[in-house]
Amino acid sequence: MTQPIVAPSLLAADFANLQRDLELINRSEADFLHFDVMDGVFVPNISFGFPILDVVRRYCQKPIDVHLMITDPDRYIDAFAEGGASVIHVHYEACTHLHRTLSHIREMGCRAGVVLNPHTSITNLEDILDQVDVILIMSVNPGFGGQSFIPHTLPKIARLKQLLLANNSPALIEVDGGVSLKNAPALLEAGADSLVAGSSVFGSPDPLEAIRQLKNSHKPMMA
Numbered sequence: 271m272t273q274p275i276v277a278p279s280l281l282a283a284d285f286a287n288l289q290r291d292l293e294l295i296n297r298s299e300a301d302f303l304h305f306d307v308m309d310g311v312f313v314p315n316i317s318f319g320f321p322i323l324d325v326v327r328r329y330c331q332k333p334i335d336v337h338l339m340i341t342d343p344d345r346y347i348d349a350f351a352e353g354g355a356s357v358i359h360v361h362y363e364a365c366t367h368l369h370r371t372l373s374h375i376r377e378m379g380c381r382a383g384v385v386l387n388p389h390t391s392i393t394n395l396e397d398i399l400d401q402v403d404v405i406l407i408m409s410v411n412p413g414f415g416g417q418s419f420i421p422h423t424l425p426k427i428a429r430l431k432q433l434l435l436a437n438n439s440p441a442l443i444e445v446d447g448g449v450s451l452k453n454a455p456a457l458l459e460a461g462a463d464s465l466v467a468g469s470s471v472f473g474s475p476d477p478l479e480a481i482r483q484l485k486n487s488h489k490p491m492m493a
């Protein structure tokens with residue numbers, strides 16, 4: 271098993287010390303910074319947008335993994351691409367013309383991600399696989415950090431892995447919500463390539479060490 275991609279979620283950072291937390295991410299083994307955008311309509315919470323993205327772009331050296339929890343995300347794809355996003359994830363549930371939306375994300379030079387809420391079946395992806403670089407599986411209902419991991423995510427990821435193999439799809443599987451050192455090995459075993467982690471990183475007394483351990487969670491635990 272190879273090392274997972276690790277993307278700490280900015281939502282759980284200390285916004286009174288944003289520059290400090292971004293510099294911590296720079297020094298860490300993290301591969302991406304996960305950037306959660308919530309509009310208070312698609313999800314019952316409002317997070318942050320372009321002013322914070324400007325700060326992230328100034329101080330963060332890691333590529334930015336943008337998770338758009340907003341209705342009609344087409345309106346903002348250009349702005350996030352021009353604002354420095356490397357990956358842009360849109361929700362399956364928020365896109366009427368998903369094929370067009372994902373193609374546009376790629377045209378803007380970003381990797382295209384599609385997100386599935388816990389209730390959305392992976393079978394919905396069968397006709398869109400060629401347009402997708404990353405599939406983000408929500409393991410909580412989106413809107414808030416610090417929620418409990420939904421166990422049904424594990425067999426869902428395993429089925430998605432089979433679907434990707436059966437279609438020769440190189441798309442990566444990312445998982446978001448309640449990810450911790452405890453469930454990371456099982457997630458990787460099921461087929462996840464990339465782990466988003468908010469509270470388990472920034473809520474830890476040593477976030478650098480928490481990221482290092484997540485990066486190494488593919489290794490069997492020592493007895």
Ligand code: DX5
Nearest residue numbers: 279412413415416448468469
């Ligand atoms: C939830 C967000 C997540 C959140 C994860 O809607 O999409 O990215 O920051 O936070 P934790 O890891 O605390 O569940």
Ligand code: ZN
Nearest residue numbers: 304306337446
């Ligand atoms: Zn997220």
